[in-house]
Amino acid sequence: MHGYAGKILSVDLTSNTIETSPLDSDFARRNIGGIGFAANVYFDLIKDNPRFDALDPDNPFVIMTGPLAGIKLNGVARWVCATKSPLTGFWADANIGGHFGAHLKFAGYDGIVITGSAPKPTYLFIENDRVELRSAEKYWGKDVYVTTDEMIADLSDKSNGSAQVFAIGPAGENLVRFASIANDKSHFAGRAGMGAVLGSKKLKAVFVRGTGGIDIAHPDRLETLNDKLKDAYDESIFIEAVRNFGTVTYMDVGIISGDIPMKNWQQTEWEDFDAIGPLAYEEKILTGRKTCYGCGIACKREAEVKEGPFRFPNGPGPEYETVAAFGSMCLNSDMESIGKLNDICNRYGMDTVSCGSTVAFAIECFERGLISEEDTGGISLTWRNAEAIVTLTEKIGKREGFGAILAEGSEQAANRIGGKASDFLTTVKGLEAAMHDPRSYHSFGLAYAVSPRGACHTESPIFPIQSGGLYFPDIPELADEQIAMDSMGKAPFIIACQDFGTFLTGCAVFCNLGISPLNASQAVEIVNHVTGFDYTIDEVTDIGKRIWYLQRGLSNLFGARDVDDRLPKRLMTPLEEGPSAGSVPDMDLMLKEYYALRNFTGEGIPEKGVLIKLDLPELAELLYKGG
């Protein structure tokens, strides 16, 4: 099969068994890869017993690549993980860059299905056909960077290809509900607490080394298309911006529209803002640039602080989301401390969006007198207090003192704190909102609300499309520029983003930054040239639609209903100043239109008929048991 490795690896940690099965070509044609594979495999595993806690052995964990991983091309190195989230209790998936996906395919596997739970710390060793579960006692308790370095040093055989590690840190081991998983120290399955799922399974890491390659159906056509795209890449100011400044370049763009949350979403203007902008980043912490497998963009940053209270050694630098979450959200204008906080989160293995948002929430609780130094263990948790934020973040990773309360996520923490704490939450379905404000772009409000996994900015390419990084003139619903602070007619736009987007960044697993110069036809062409299939835009959009409904249905199976499709009070409170002053999305209007177009019941569940039409009869059966 062109583009695919041709095998899926299944690992049961409880019984210590490992099996491989061939990738069915009809299954591949029908689901393309990535989340298309993961959602189907996951559903098959849980459909007989969909009631379990996310941290139970019954919760499978699925890693899947798409047909493009391992190809040397801009923006195609990504791959996905999927499971039930311990933070939200609903369906969760993550989309990760780096090198692991490519190397997994070089080893001969399109994906790994992990079930059960190991009795003691374990890691999965993969070297082509040699696959073993091994003791991870040596690595347990060690941070992500140390684990990665030691594992590579212990296991690498330089004469036999380079190796990749996908590992959790102490936060995953400690079941922090927003724990992440890291490849190569800098590429994270960040959102919704997937690291805690691996921690509950006592699976410290997956080590992979492969020596195979990827067979491309039409290499000549791919090369011709790639040559044609060279000029578009050279002329793209967006590509040049992320190449030169990384994702933090968005600080200077988002500030104009009021998209960057500040002071736990209470303002969008701040006199110290430039102290954490791209120029300050470059001046204070930047040391170099890195990239994902085969990608010439190199948007990843390296950073270091050599001395002072926030010193940290050279390593992966913070992304835009991290700078906003630990910077503007906490009114923290110390760029060096943001680098340090990124280093802490990376080493412990914690999602910087949820962690920074939870810290900002706690600061507001402290400033408003809901908690005191007695609660925080002596930490004076005030706005602008970089030292306090660093101290608290370490405590969260260790689940120590007040950090243990915050390690449950901000919603659970609000329940513990009580009073008006829930007024300061920024969560949808329990997931802390990404650093994009629905008051500045109303479509983001609908996207956050109806996403199967909560308020995430990468659930579909809505964010790059609305904010201009992606442009698909060949899809009518996506061609027109959307009015930012207007809720009218946003449902068809969001649906088109979700359906085509599920193909684009979910199934084919394109990077929504690295393919900025491509139109929709060119993205489909790339998949066709690699796989030899003959997809059209309409067909991949239909596939994306089916996979989107499957993910939505999985969240419905786990209990998500219409009441979960709401924005929190904080995100619905109009701001008095700034570019989006007075603006709030009209959620009732947008949801009404969206539910009608998606054929949802009033409870937010897809109607049985639409699921049958989409060829999801088993999902329909489960959701409508007994009628």
Add this chain to the structure above:
Amino acid sequence: MGLFKDSETFEKVLGGFFGLVGETPEVAEKLLASKLVIRFTYTDPDVVLVVDCSGDEIRVIPGDTEMKAEVNMWMSSDIAHKFWFGKVNLTAALTRGQMKAKGPIPQILKLLPAIKPTYAMYPRYLEEYGFGEYNIY
């Protein structure tokens, strides 16, 4: 047909604003630090403005198509007008071809924080300098 009736009017409006920006120390200092010469080519109505930041003070030169500019930007007069209100999604405008830019992109991007205060200045300038009819965003 664009918002501005003729080239002369648009040149007065935007050229005058650039002049004012050049006299605003908090912005001018950062622009002068860039040492860039930027040529803006506007269409409908057609106007060319060169903003020269290479010397000790900012010079605004209308109609100069000869001077060597490190940065060249092209856009319609309407998009330019909207931009200075802070109402144009810059990324989207560039991606959709509503604006084009040639030159050292990193240096252009470095100007964004510098010009941030000008978005609030523009509507005030229009009112104070007799161009209130164009204060529409």
